[in-house]
Amino acid sequence: MKLIIEELEEKQKILIISTRKYPFLDILKNNLKKLNSEIYFSSLIPKSIQDFDYCFVINEKVNFKNLNYSKKNHIVHIFLKKSRFSPQSPFVGKIVICTGDFIREHEIERILWFSFSKSDEKQLLINNPSLTKKHIPPALIFPWKISLSFKSLIILVISLTMLFHVLFILPLIMASFYSYQAYNSLKKEDYQSTEILLSQSFRAYYLARLLYMKVRPTYLLFSIALFPDTTIDILDKGLQTFQQSLSAKKNGEYILKLLLKKGKTETEINETKLRMQNIQKQLASIEDNLTGLVQKLPLQFNLTTNTKKQLLETIDGLHRLNKLFPHITGILQNPDEQKFLLFFANNMELRPGGGFLGSFGILRIWNYTVEDIEIHDVYDADGQLTAHIEPPMAVKKYLNQPHLFLRDSNFSADFSENYEKAKFLLDKEIRLRDFNGAILLTTNAVQNILAAFGNIYLPDFKETINKDNFYIKTQLRTENDFFPGSIQKKSFLGTLARQIIIQLEQASFQKIAKNVKKSLDEKQMVIFFEETNLQKLVDSFYWSGRVIQPKCSYQIGSCNIDYLFPYDANVGANKVNFYIQKSINDLINISADGNISHKLTIMYKNESYDKVFPGGTYKNYFQILLPKNSAIKQVTKNGVTIDEFIETNNEYKQLGFYFEVEAQKTAEIQIQYQLKTDLSKGKSLFQYVVQKQIGSSSPNFSMEIVLPQNFTIVNQNFSPLVKDNRMLYNTSLSTDKIFFIEIIRN
Template identity: 25%
Template sequence: MPLYLQDEPPEHFEDSGIIPVAAKYKSPAPIPSQRRRKEKSPRWLRRTRRAIKYIKWRTLLVVTITMLTVIIVAGLVLIADASNRVQSSLSSLQRVVESVRARQGTDLTMTDFNRLQASVTDLSTNLETARKQIAFVGLFASFNPEIEANLATINSAYHLSLAANEMLKGLQPTVFFLVSGDDNNSVVSGAASGSRIVELMQIGQGSVFSAKSYLAAAKDDVAKLDLTRLSASSILNVEGLIQYREQLVQVNDFLTVAPDLLTAVLGLSREQHYLILSQNNDELRPSGGYISTYGWLTVRNGRVTDYSYSPTTATSPNPPPPQMATQIKVPDWWISYGEPIYAAWDGSWYADFPSTADMSMWYYNNGNNPQSPVDGVISIDIVGFEYLLKALGSVTLPDYDLVVTPENFRQVVYDIRASGDGDLPHKRFLATLYQQIFAQWENSNVDPQIRQHLMGAVLQALQEKHIMLHFADSNLNDVTDLLGWSGAQSSSTNHDYLMTADANLGNKSNHSIARDLTYDVDIQADGTLKSRLTVGYDYSQRVAANDPAVDAKHNGPLDYDNLLQIFIPPGSIMGTTTNFPSEPRRVDTASYTNLIAEVTVPFDSSERFQLNYQTPPLIETIGSYHRYRLLVQKQPGTLADTASIQVILPANAKILNVSPSQSASYNLDRPVLEFGLNLKSDVWIEIVYEN
């Protein structure tokens, strides 16, 4: 075949009738690159490629998404199940805690401690199980901030429970010693040996330090969460954990330094000297009462080794040099003194007891009085002494041929004053009585039952601000603040706040006067509060007839002249007032707006003094949630004011959480919550709601 026909296609030959003949020459060699491509395509790959052509990608995508959804939903179910189990354990723990709180401190036993420890352990176990149960869900945490938050809060709660457990373990040797090894004994059975308590608390320090590492881990668990991506409920959970952690940190810090602090307070390393202020709360002052008598005591190795009591006079205790009076800045609205330096001793204008105690220490130390400089101040009022007397049963005063009991205490105290010899014999009698109470207290160590009753009386008086403590050492003051034993006035910034403080200007009638507070709060859309406060006084002749302190002949005029202070949030705007003789004077500080007015309640009458004001924005917003908080503080020395609080929420508000539980709730176009309080101590109210 001619060469020019060799490359012709077969169809050409068919059409031309020419029969092709095999070529004598080879076709050109394949292109090398084509040969390499065929060599790199093994049979299994070619089959795979052919199979891929028949895959339905849309179906595969749907199936994959469905599987992922099932896994995520299963994870959420596990989270919910884990949360339910944890919530059950937490509820059980809360029931135990409330049960323990309901008992007096001196009635607590090793059985109570074991129940508390078992509940914390159960909570830790369930939290650990929950962590393992939902660990795989962490693979999806980066895709869903709510899942991430759930995991973080469970981890944080787990570490907090471990911290609490470690702290309880650290306390176990001390508690075991206090109950003398008997589960049914109270915690004061072995409280006489202060040095042994310190030794046992030092033994438990290893667990206390372990708790510190768990608290740090709990902080890290939630520290990286972006709260702006979370729902309001998740934010509340995180904030709740942060608050719990802060409380546990405070307790842990206290346990860390407790051995050193107890060593100092109990005089285990050196003698400690304390000034005692006996405040007469029948004649109220803002931080307790008029200081009619005072004393000092020396403590060494946990025992009172020396003490003395004296009446207050112009020269007892010795005042500081007159030229030091310029160091005391007395407000121009306070009681006027011929010698201004005495204002530092009289009970002061402060509703904050630590400020009053600091001035008293300054007065006592700079007068070079016995045992000065003192290491701290112990304040006790008439009610506090009544509690101690009730625990002792009776006190015998040989010099007066009297047996003083809780039933005749007030009568004999004021009978001495009514004898006609002035108030100095009355003060001397009180000094003798109080000194004998301390003497019998010291001798009570031989009777465990009386010792237990005395400790119960002291704890009750501390909780109700009838005994207050203040120290020269600021570390000790941190502890008394934590325990609520300092009588300190709290700051009122970032939340609603209310405190009223009377100063009796003329008699000793406060035991017979019932004071009550009515506080109405209307929450506005912009977070401000329209507030109305009514301070009521009921001064009944029927009640006063049984009170030996109400005596116009010996104890001052019958009418109640009162210098009233009302503390509300700083920056509040005043509105109208009712029944005040003149507009209350206003004093602004960074912590409060203080309203001051002199008012009178005639004998056998009732009076109500009312004022209206609007606060700055005080509602905290968390996503779609809102939180209202109110702190109502008790004035030291008062018996137990009643307080009626009404909070009106915005329209359509949905209430999510209320603490403490409201007394009543109803809806009059807007939700309304009512609270009835008995102010034996400070009270917090918190309401969380959603618009």
């Protein structure tokens, strides 16, 4: 066997010392690796280099007195950006001098050849340019000098001064844009985007304000500071309002969470109290800022017309809430249980007080805690009545009820009267008493509230409820196979109430507040409180469902009050009001001697189908309240005189009669009456109050006033069409209306 002997070459150890990471170091390392070497790198000069065969020192001076080395150690010094180098004794190794601050790849090869060669040469010079040297192209070098004449210098100074005086406009426009976008995001309840846009708007606003304040004295000098002052003030109030609204929202969410929590600690009760005080201040501040904002908004721009209308509605809601807030706090913080009756009125079976009372509930509150909401079927209570209570004539005659029960107790057009009857009946039926107030909600009010929740799933019934299907689902669940004593309606509505409370924290606060106010304004929800001062406040908002006692709002010469309140009672035991369309037209003639005659026409259209649930014939006991001194001339249905009607004279003249409207038919009710007034010579005030029934739809209402030649209209609080001493006004009777007309009789 032939033996082959190979001599293994031992790898050389090479150390590179550099305090900076130069670009050429990677090239140096790669080339050294090709030479089968072990490469080491250090940013500091070690005390000893005896373990290394070669040592490359980059741009550093070595103190050889303190360095431990031997003759076998080969040291190569590489200096950058030098043209020459004079070593001081003692000095060991070879020197590479580069005139530039970088080394190319082919120059690395020269350095390595020089480093590893055994020649006696000690220095290697590499001429290369510097990367950091700026090379200015000839085209950018101006060979001439710029010289300005005195006139040009003056123009330049004036131009710069003018520019400085309008510099604030750009950030002001940006701040306005971001604020408007924040307003739109807030309306859409996109609170995250609102906060981002608000932050951007604040930055732009502060810059605009800073720049404007520098030049404001000049604007004042020339009397042109009004517009920028107004714009900046609008922005300031708007931004403060946005910021406070977001803060109040977060505070309100936490308060709601605390109110719904049972068994609170003393700390949590105190926190709720402090947060209630804080949100009251926030709401008051928001109202003040919005009021100031509306006063500043210019009327002449169409862009602000709708915005201003929305702001006025918001201010009205905040004003009412701020007035109510101390009373709300008083109810919540009371250490004694506060108990409120809840009435659920089905206004698809309309009654004078809002609708058939199918269910009622009890809300219990004490010590900043909503303790419980109980829902009861009205038949649970009515089934326990043992005493005889005389019912109203219409209930006895048309509903064939010999006794008055809770379900028929809201047969008055005044909610306070119905509340007193309901309290009396509940005491007699199931010994429930000592209530602090009551709230009536119609089907429409519940639908308005559900609009803020979207879909609500009821796991016990495997049903999804929303504002659109609430009525139909409720009717199917409560009417099918119903019998007195059945618990299906109570169970269904109770489950829905509990799910609403559970999902309250996820609901839209903005929509809840807006829709609750809408329900109160439109009399789909009415409230009564036992506490006198609080009830007076609710009365002033027209939220209590009372029959108004008209009084002259202000005195101008003689004051003449006219009044109209028509209301229906479905006595057909069906839900046909879902299909009834109603319109009211009042033709008012004022004679030359100042007397007033009315020709009131009310149209009923029954769009239901006969014998198809929930429609059928509309059996209506109609009633109307008129001024006490009015004289009835004629009552007709479809042109045929109605002789059988009940007329009473108490505080008002009350007229009542029964009529029917068959399915797919129309009925025209016409009432003609006269009113003696004191429209004497000179200036007079004609005040006309028209009330809407609780729970009724919002019928179209048109009013035509015909004046003789000796009367002149001076002013009115509505916008009619006027031609040849005739005034025509159309509106929707969504709430109670009060019309003022100032008249001069010649």
